Amino acid sequence: MRLSTYFLPTLKENPADATMASHRLMVRAGLIRPLAAGIYSWLPMGWRVMKKVMEIIREEMDAIGGQEFQLPALNPIEIWEETGRVEAFGDTLFHIKNRPLVLAPTHEEIFTTIARDNMKSYRDFPQIWYQIQTKFRNEPRPRSGVIRGRQFFMKDSYTFDRSFEELDKSYLLHREAYKKIYSRSGLKFFIVGASSGAMGGTGSQEFMVESVDGEDTCALCDDCGYAANLEVASSAVKPVGRLDDSRSIEEIHTPNAKTIDQVAAFLKVSTDRLAKSLVYKTDDTAVLILMAGNDQLNEAKLTAALGKGAVPMQPEELALSTGAGAGSIGPVGLKNFRIIADKRLEDANELISGANKDDYHIAHVDLMRDVKVDGYYDLRTISAGESCPGCGHQLRVVNAIEIGHIFKLGTKYSAALHASYLDEAGEEKPIVMGSYGIGVERIIACHIEQNHDDNGIKWDKAVSPFDVHLASVNMDNKDVVAAADKVYSDLKEAGIEVLYDDRQGVTPGFKFKDADLLGMPVQVIVGERNLKQGNIELKFRSTGERKVVPSAQVLSEIKSYLAN
RNA sequence: CGGGGCGUGGCUCAGCCCGGUUAGAGCGCUUGGUUCGGGACCAAGAGGUCGUGGGUUCGAAUCCCACCGCCCCGACCA
Numbered sequence: 001m002r003l004s005t006y007f008l009p010t011l012k013e014n015p016a017d018a019t020m021a022s023h024r025l026m027v028r029a030g031l032i033r034p035l036a037a038g039i040y041s042w043l044p045m046g047w048r049v050m051k052k053v054m055e056i057i058r059e060e061m062d063a064i065g066g067q068e069f070q071l072p073a074l075n076p077i078e079i080w081e082e083t084g085r086v087e088a089f090g091d092t093l094f095h096i097k098n099r100p101l102v103l104a105p106t107h108e109e110i111f112t113t114i115a116r117d118n119m120k121s122y123r124d125f126p127q128i129w130y131q132i133q134t135k136f137r138n139e140p141r142p143r144s145g146v147i148r149g150r151q152f153f154m155k156d157s158y159t160f161d162r163s164f165e166e167l168d169k170s171y172l173l174h175r176e177a178y179k180k181i182y183s184r185s186g187l188k189f190f191i192v193g194a195s196s197g198a199m200g201g202t203g204s205q206e207f208m209v210e211s212v213d214g215e216d217t218c219a220l221c222d223d224c225g226y227a228a229n230l231e232v233a234s235s236a237v238k239p240v241g242r243l244d245d246s247r248s249i250e251e252i253h254t255p256n257a258k259t260i261d262q263v264a265a266f267l268k269v270s271t272d273r274l275a276k277s278l279v280y281k282t283d284d285t286a287v288l289i290l291m292a293g294n295d296q297l298n299e300a301k302l303t304a305a306l307g308k309g310a311v312p313m314q315p316e317e318l319a320l321s322t323g324a325g326a327g328s329i330g331p332v333g334l335k336n337f338r339i340i341a342d343k344r345l346e347d348a349n350e351l352i353s354g355a356n357k358d359d360y361h362i363a364h365v366d367l368m369r370d371v372k373v374d375g376y377y378d379l380r381t382i383s384a385g386e387s388c389p390g391c392g393h394q395l396r397v398v399n400a401i402e403i404g405h406i407f408k409l410g411t412k413y414s415a416a417l418h419a420s421y422l423d424e425a426g427e428e429k430p431i432v433m434g435s436y437g438i439g440v441e442r443i444i445a446c447h448i449e450q451n452h453d454d455n456g457i458k459w460d461k462a463v464s465p466f467d468v469h470l471a472s473v474n475m476d477n478k479d480v481v482a483a484a485d486k487v488y489s490d491l492k493e494a495g496i497e498v499l500y501d502d503r504q505g506v507t508p509g510f511k512f513k514d515a516d517l518l519g520m521p522v523q524v525i526v527g528e529r530n531l532k533q534g535n536i537e538l539k540f541r542s543t544g545e546r547k548v549v550p551s552a553q554v555l556s557e558i559k560s561y562l563a564n
Numbered sequence: 565c566g567g568g569g570c571g572u573g574g575c576u577c578a579g580c581c582c583g584g585u586u587a588g589a590g591c592g593c594u595u596g597g598u599u600c601g602g603g604a605c606c607a608a609g610a611g612g613u614c615g616u617g618g619g620u621u622c623g624a625a626u627c628c629c630a631c632c633g634c635c636c637c638g639a640c641c642a
Contacts, residue, residue: 012591012603013576017635037634085642092641106642140565140640148641215641405642437642474600509602516602527601
């Protein structure tokens with residue numbers, strides 16, 4: 001491709017509204033242009049990268065027996081109502097105004113419908129179906145360039161099996177395929193145990209790229225490899241436990257002591273002996289949650305424990321239902337509440353909690369004796385430096401970008417949509433499903449996050465829009481042009497993708513800067529200086545290494561570089 | 565949705581606080597010339613409803629109100 005005729009708008013200056021390196025560079029290098037918040041146009045250079053990433057995905061999906069579909073983005077709203085996901089998605093689901101249609105944010109419903117209508121016998125299984133489709137989600141706040149958009153490409157696949165055992169196999173196939181996809185895309189990534197969230201199902205894992213700009217937070221053990229999203233991460237923190245000296249409860253006056261630290265200081269006890277009470281409500285139940293000391297409640301874990309979402313109760317409601325304000329609430333004698341507690345407090349005694357009376361606390365609380373605890377769950381948010389639950393090593397807590405998520409869905413969707421088959425015994429069974437997603441844009445953005453410097457992008461050859469950036473330093477010199485033209489045609493003939501900067505009247509410095517910004521792995525620089533000796537210069541973008549070689553060797557040098 | 569910031573030629577920004585001629589700069593663009601190995605130089609040009617609407621005023625990019633858009637933090641995030 002000759003740059004003189006290629007549409008490639010590059011920018012010298014950083015766009016004002018881009019903060020992440022990948023976002024800045026994708027705009028500056030002419031990969032994308034913003035159209036509206038969270039909506040981007042892919043320009044020819046960017047689309048080349050997109051197609052390469054999609055091709056890697058296709059190859060690895062096909063390798064595990066995946067079959068590619070292309071499904072509509074416009075869906076009748078009825079099938080989303082059948083699975084209850086119109087409500088589950090809420091405002092995130094785009095609705096069409098003048099038809100009862102929605103724009104699909106994912107495709108469980110349609111794929112399941114196709115399976116339901118066509119997969120009737122146990123002989124039809126297993127199946128792996130996938131597509132690479134534009135998804136639409138009305139994100140409340142799009143951000144970070146293409147990383148969180150309202151319209152984006154997702155590779156989504158779905159497996160259909162007869163049993164949970166067979167689902168495990170399909171799930172593992174995907175896990176391995178995903179590792180290959182991300183490795184081939186030149187990404188450093190890790191896998192974490194994750195929360196299934198509103199997707200439901202029996203288990204899930206996320207593929208993550210460490211990044212200070214990541215929206216997710218993960219706990220990592222560098223020793224044994226434990227890795228989990230903070231939504232589910234646990235640590236080997238000590239339980240509060242029982243003290244031998246168990247006394248009967250006693251109300252104590254604690255004026256102006258509201259926070260855990262204030263109460264602990266006032267009573268001169270360790271914060272661990274305090275049981276903090278938090279009040280949440282679901283659509284039908286008021287819930288009191290007991291946490292040890294200053295432990296932070298993890299709302300994702302709470303949702304998992306309750307089986308549904310819960311929101312903090314407002315101050316007015318608090319006073320009405322407990323008789324006290326936040327800071328003085330406690331489990332003893334509390335009516336009409338479901339009471340649950342963090343595992344750290346399991347069967348603990350000699351605790352101090354609120355008395356449901358402003359400025360009073362109750363001491364010597366024994367959760368086995370004085371409180372009807374409805375269950376102990378892991379509800380706390382772990383923090384950096386706590387011990388790994390696997391090996392005891394200190395955990396690291398890092399931000400990360402989610403680039404893929406694999407779910408064991410089980411029968412949630414097949415049950416809702418009545419997708420069943422007849423087994424060998426002629427018995428009707430629900431289809432067992434898995435669903436697996438990859439954010440295609442995120443692979444590109446993360447690749448740039450991990451491979452760039454102040455001058456621009458450093459593409460890995462696997463996803464680089466072109467293999468070679470050929471620059472002719474002086475287009476007015478006939479010899480230079482002739483030599484560059486020859487390199488261009490030789491490379492093309494050899495099947496190497498080459499971008500040829502043949503622009504007239506562009507100074508060498510400008511061309512070099514553009515070459516570094518665009519970031520092709522190999523630069524071939526044809527200039528008068530070296531050509532006089534019959535030489536041509538190669539520059540390797542990732543290392544900055546330069547090499548002057550005889551013109552006749554250029555092709556073989558490049559071939560061998562690209563081959564390994 | 566809460567908090568904050570921004571909106572002025574294609575891009576990056578100044579001017580606004582303290583209203584007053586033809587609204588500026590750099591980059592980019594056009595033409596001519598000189599340059600030609602790390603974002604060249606000279607000269608001449610083109611290009612702007614100052615986000616939109618309303619208000620105050622003799623007079624609004626500038627002050628007031630409303631709305632829209634974009635970015636950041638938070639909430640949210642199959």
